Amino acid sequence: MDLAEFDYELPPSAIAQRPAPSRDGSRLLLIDRARGALEDHAFAALPDLLRPGDCLVVNDSRVIPARVLARDVASGRDVEVLFLEPEQAGRWWTLVRPGRRACPGTELAVGGAGGPRLRVAAVGSDGRRVVERLDGTIPELLDARGMPPLPPYIARHAAPSPEDRERYQTVYAEPPGSVAAPTAGLHFTQRLLDRLGARGVEVHALTLHVGVATFRPIRTRRVEAHVLPPERVSIPPAVAGAVNAARAEGRRVVAVGTTTTRALEAAAGAGSVEPCQGAADLYIYPGYRFRVVDALLTNFHLPRTSLLVLVSAFAGRELILKAYRHAVGAGYRFYSYGDATLIQ
The missing domain is CATH 2.40.10.240 (QueA-like)
Known part of the structure; x- marks a missing residue:
């Protein structure tokens, strides 16, 4: 596929320069793959949009002041x-x-x-x-x-504020190692996690230390020719077991973020997710057959990046671009400090 197929117009005013006043005060665009439909929600409504028994997997890597x-x-x-x-x-x-x-x-x-x-x-x-x-x-x-490694599209990236030290980090961050936040997780609060538990949603954590190459634009004309550098991944045996149990019982695996998605899919062996500790360089583009992930919670992504290519592989390029056009018109906030999508 040609890289130009993964481009879209975005007014600079749509790029979030600061986080929402509260983590779960952001918005959530539901993208229904089966119906091709879009629904506007508040992120705080996430527990009502998921199902009891869903297996939600997050990336708990901590951003270092790099x-x-x-x-x-x-x-x-x-x-x-x-x-x-x-x-x-x-x-x-x-x-x-x-x-x-x-x-x-x-x-x-x-x-x-x-x-x-x-x-x-x-x-x-x-x-x-x-x-x-x-x-x-x-x-x-x-x-x-060290200072938080804010992305360059945030105007104050060279001089982060004290707020950034807290908000450019998930509430469940543990092992240090990322040089960019796994941004889909920035919306979660402990109260929201408790509500998910009360709803019957399992929450499990793996680790993928996010590198700078993840967010860089693709430079090859053909999307398929792009290469992702390896990133450090750890999936504990208990987490692999929980994911495999959910799949065996017909329950959904919901990945929080593209990094979690790549980690799970890279660890999927012959019919199951294997515990691992090492490097993963799986690059997902249209035509890839997803073996583990049933639903994906993720932010809005930059054009011409491997992240936009991944969500296009998951939901279809036309539906994703339709959703992004809707989001621009509806005033959604984009990128790291912006709003989220739930693709299911």
């Missing part, structure tokens, strides 16, 4: 360092911007002269930099100086 501002010691120029994941021996893979002159041996001072020191140790073939800290550990640096 963005650090520094200065090139030799040239004095300001740079931004986005820490992606550990490499080895305390070193991390990073993105350095601007990075053209960040060659091996370049030293960076965090926050200016006198701040913690970093050094570029190596440059990868994809332009990423391996960075080491000269006077301590990188996790300590991120805890003390």
